[in-house]
Amino acid sequence: MKITRSSFLTLGLGAAAGLVFGTAPRSASAKEWKVIRVATEGAFPPYNMHAPDGRLIGFEPELLQELSARMNIKCEMIAQAWDGMIAGLTDGKYDAIMDAVSITPKRQEVIAFSTPYAAAPSGLAIMKDGAIKSLPGTGTRIQLADEAATKAAVEEMAKPLAGKTIGVQVATIQNDFLTKYLKDVVTIRTYSSGPDTFLDLKSGRVDAVMASAINLNASAKKSNGEMIASGFVFAGGLLGQGSAVGLRKGDPELKELFDKALKSVAEDGTLKRLALKWFEIDITPAL
Amino acid sequence: MGEAFTLLGFGPEGWGHALLTAGLTTLAVSACAFACGLVLGTLCAWAKIAGPPVLRRAADIYGVVLRGIPDLLVIYLFYFGGRQIVTAIANQFGHTGPVEISGFVAGSLAIGLISGAAQAEVLRGAFHAIPPGTLEAARVTGMRRWTMFRRIIAPQALRTALPGLGNQWQSVIKESALVSVTGLVETLRAVSVAANSTELPFLFFLAGGAIYLAITTVSGLVFRIAEWRAMRGQPAMRVGG
Amino acid sequence: MDLAFIAEVFPKLLAGLPLTLSLAVLSLSGGAILALLLSGLRASSWLGAQFANFYVYIFRGTPLLIQIFLIYYGLAQFPALRHSLLWPLLREPYVCAVLALMLNDAAYTSEILRGGLRAVSSGAIEAAKVAGMSRPTMLRRIVLPLAFRQALPAYGAEVTSMVKATSLASVVTLMEVTGLARAEVSQSYRAIEVFLCAAVIYLVLVTVITRLVHWLEARLSTHRSPALDRSPA
Numbered sequence A: 001m002k003i004t005r006s007s008f009l010t011l012g013l014g015a016a017a018g019l020v021f022g023t024a025p026r027s028a029s030a031k032e033w034k035v036i037r038v039a040t041e042g043a044f045p046p047y048n049m050h051a052p053d054g055r056l057i058g059f060e061p062e063l064l065q066e067l068s069a070r071m072n073i074k075c076e077m078i079a080q081a082w083d084g085m086i087a088g089l090t091d092g093k094y095d096a097i098m099d100a101v102s103i104t105p106k107r108q109e110v111i112a113f114s115t116p117y118a119a120a121p122s123g124l125a126i127m128k129d130g131a132i133k134s135l136p137g138t139g140t141r142i143q144l145a146d147e148a149a150t151k152a153a154v155e156e157m158a159k160p161l162a163g164k165t166i167g168v169q170v171a172t173i174q175n176d177f178l179t180k181y182l183k184d185v186v187t188i189r190t191y192s193s194g195p196d197t198f199l200d201l202k203s204g205r206v207d208a209v210m211a212s213a214i215n216l217n218a219s220a221k222k223s224n225g226e227m228i229a230s231g232f233v234f235a236g237g238l239l240g241q242g243s244a245v246g247l248r249k250g251d252p253e254l255k256e257l258f259d260k261a262l263k264s265v266a267e268d269g270t271l272k273r274l275a276l277k278w279f280e281i282d283i284t285p286a287l
Numbered sequence B: 001m002g003e004a005f006t007l008l009g010f011g012p013e014g015w016g017h018a019l020l021t022a023g024l025t026t027l028a029v030s031a032c033a034f035a036c037g038l039v040l041g042t043l044c045a046w047a048k049i050a051g052p053p054v055l056r057r058a059a060d061i062y063g064v065v066l067r068g069i070p071d072l073l074v075i076y077l078f079y080f081g082g083r084q085i086v087t088a089i090a091n092q093f094g095h096t097g098p099v100e101i102s103g104f105v106a107g108s109l110a111i112g113l114i115s116g117a118a119q120a121e122v123l124r125g126a127f128h129a130i131p132p133g134t135l136e137a138a139r140v141t142g143m144r145r146w147t148m149f150r151r152i153i154a155p156q157a158l159r160t161a162l163p164g165l166g167n168q169w170q171s172v173i174k175e176s177a178l179v180s181v182t183g184l185v186e187t188l189r190a191v192s193v194a195a196n197s198t199e200l201p202f203l204f205f206l207a208g209g210a211i212y213l214a215i216t217t218v219s220g221l222v223f224r225i226a227e228w229r230a231m232r233g234q235p236a237m238r239v240g241g
Numbered sequence C: 001m002d003l004a005f006i007a008e009v010f011p012k013l014l015a016g017l018p019l020t021l022s023l024a025v026l027s028l029s030g031g032a033i034l035a036l037l038l039s040g041l042r043a044s045s046w047l048g049a050q051f052a053n054f055y056v057y058i059f060r061g062t063p064l065l066i067q068i069f070l071i072y073y074g075l076a077q078f079p080a081l082r083h084s085l086l087w088p089l090l091r092e093p094y095v096c097a098v099l100a101l102m103l104n105d106a107a108y109t110s111e112i113l114r115g116g117l118r119a120v121s122s123g124a125i126e127a128a129k130v131a132g133m134s135r136p137t138m139l140r141r142i143v144l145p146l147a148f149r150q151a152l153p154a155y156g157a158e159v160t161s162m163v164k165a166t167s168l169a170s171v172v173t174l175m176e177v178t179g180l181a182r183a184e185v186s187q188s189y190r191a192i193e194v195f196l197c198a199a200v201i202y203l204v205l206v207t208v209i210t211r212l213v214h215w216l217e218a219r220l221s222t223h224r225s226p227a228l229d230r231s232p233a
Helices: A005-022 A059-071 A085-090 A147-161 A173-181 A194-203 A213-222 A252-267 A270-279 B002-008 B016-050 B053-068 B071-092 B103-128 B132-140 B145-182 B187-198 B201-230 C003-014 C017-044 C046-061 C064-077 C093-118 C122-130 C135-172 C177-188 C191-222
Strands: A035-040 A048-050 A074-079 A122-127 A141-143 A165-169 A187-191 A208-212 A227-235
Touching: A035 A059, A035 A085, A048 A059, A048 B187, A059 A074, A059 A252, A059 A270, A085 C177, A122 A173, A122 A194, A122 A213, A141 A147, A147 A227, A165 A173, A165 A194, A173 A187, A173 A208, A187 A194, A194 A208, A194 A227, A194 B187, A194 C064, A208 A213, A213 A227, A252 A270, B002 B201, B016 B053, B016 B103, B016 B145, B016 B187, B016 B201, B053 B103, B053 C135, B053 C191, B071 B103, B071 B145, B071 C135, B071 C177, B071 C191, B103 B145, B132 B145, B145 B187, B145 B201, B145 C064, B187 B201, B187 C064, B201 C046, B201 C064, C003 C177, C003 C191, C017 C046, C017 C093, C017 C135, C017 C177, C017 C191, C046 C093, C064 C093, C064 C135, C093 C135, C122 C135, C135 C177, C135 C191, C177 C191
Parallel strands: A035 A074, A141 A227, A165 A187, A165 A208
Antiparallel strands: A122 A208, A122 A227
16 A cells, blocks of 8 residues: 555545445434334344344334334334443434333333233243252242232242342343342342343353243243243233333324234234244233 | 354355354444544644644543543443434534434444544654654745645655554454444344354354454555555664554 | 432442452453463463464454453353363353453553563663673563563553453443443433443543553653763763
């Protein structure tokens, strides 16, 4: 590389071009939605994940396709890290999020939600040959609204969990659950991504993982029986009222469009078909 | 071993294609970031050498701040706060409404900003290594400032700055791995996704390391050749980078 | 900008400072020892030099983040390692983070040390030899102090860059300043204020270290004999 006047200028021009082409003007105007960007994690199987060729696949990408057709809005799905996803929505980086985000009062202070499209309970997974052999209450679902039953179930679970480490994804409803009910009994270790919790469960760095039961079952199935879902599963209360599309509070028209499209996919059985395809059980919420 | 080849290959079960694209994204982010850094670095070096006191002070503060904050935080700040800044700038130039800033742009700008602080030091050092006689000669022949910069200062300074700039380029490539935290699918993000999906972290992080090593090694050679060519016809002179 | 919120976040982040500092101190001391060993290896034999060069090439040619991931998640993939005596150590995120930072620091520090050693003049070594110093004494009293003084500015930069690098430990669940900041962002959804607070903490820390290094440089310079600076008559 001989440094001449022209190559010196080219460098500068290249940098300027990089700046200009990188920032396209916003595609959707405030009121008339033609194209929107929807953030997902691409790391929360089977809700959303990456295929080897880099495509986003799973329940939510397929559901979004259906919704997109019904809303007559072009939806572009983009992968984002979970920590900061809600901040990115309010900041306007994208217009919606679909990442198995549960509706909770705390989140409702910051963002709006569509009607829910999936409602899965939360539970724990352990390793078959790990430090915890089994947890009580497998197969029983506890509603957090029932305080007496919750207290009894938590006390029963606390015995085998005492002194153990539980991995959980940061800023999730499961993290809130552990903090509220088991903080004094166990060590909670938070991860920025879900799959990392399962890697550390397998290697024995944590003794149990708490996550959405659907997510647990998918990982357990992949592990050839080494990892099992065990113990009570919990729903309701601070665990939210099901997963929904997260939207900005300032976009009520968009929420209306999503609600209408979700109603339509629920009514004609599309939602159920997709749930059975990806989750193998029907977890569509009663609308 | 066979399984590893399948997984890293280009077949339907292989992640080869994803990794290749990601490697190219790493190169693209690094190139944009380096170019931003060069522009910023040049401006700052100028401000420090010949700028008015206000700009000199600003350039100094910029250097101190950027060298004092972890790269990861600079990227986060740019990713979350960059949109407001870019929108404000765009509105100054007559553009109305907000401007999107993607992970790619935020990452390139953030790393460019980090690298700019370091490149300014490299370029300033290179300027001071210019024999003062050549500047005097240029002034005596009545060259204008811009002509002098283009024909006397830039060619000489860039030649001396090459080793230092080469180091900066290597740093930029390594820093680009941090952009993965924004969700941009560059090399590190791609291997993380593959590692999680296949539950073979060792294989894929090793492959990721190999991609970075290949990029740093090849570009290191390119810079070495460029240095050697730039030094032709020059008296033997070593400048530490 | 919401000052009340910042006042609330700041102490929360400061709680991570001891972890940040302990990561930095441990990895810097470990890295320095390893770097000395690498320099020794380089001087010992051709093979040793090749190994040292290869080590530096690998660790300087790849991002620190990937080194951390490789050590934390990568090594845990092997059942043999998980059943070995090392596992109780490698099981801990803290140990993995320190190990990665230390190995990385050693590569950079050994290069800085190499530059410093190269700058020790042959005259000083000859004088020591003539004075009848043994090799270890010469190393301790002449070579290393001179090399250290020479390498101090570069090493100071390495120290600050290591302090900043500890922020990467947050990716393996460690709750140092950046880890706490990331957790706070995902709880409060207010990224800019939180990350700015964290940035200020690092900025102050790095500024203090830079001042210390400058002070040390100035102090060590005054110990130089003025005779050395005098031009030959």
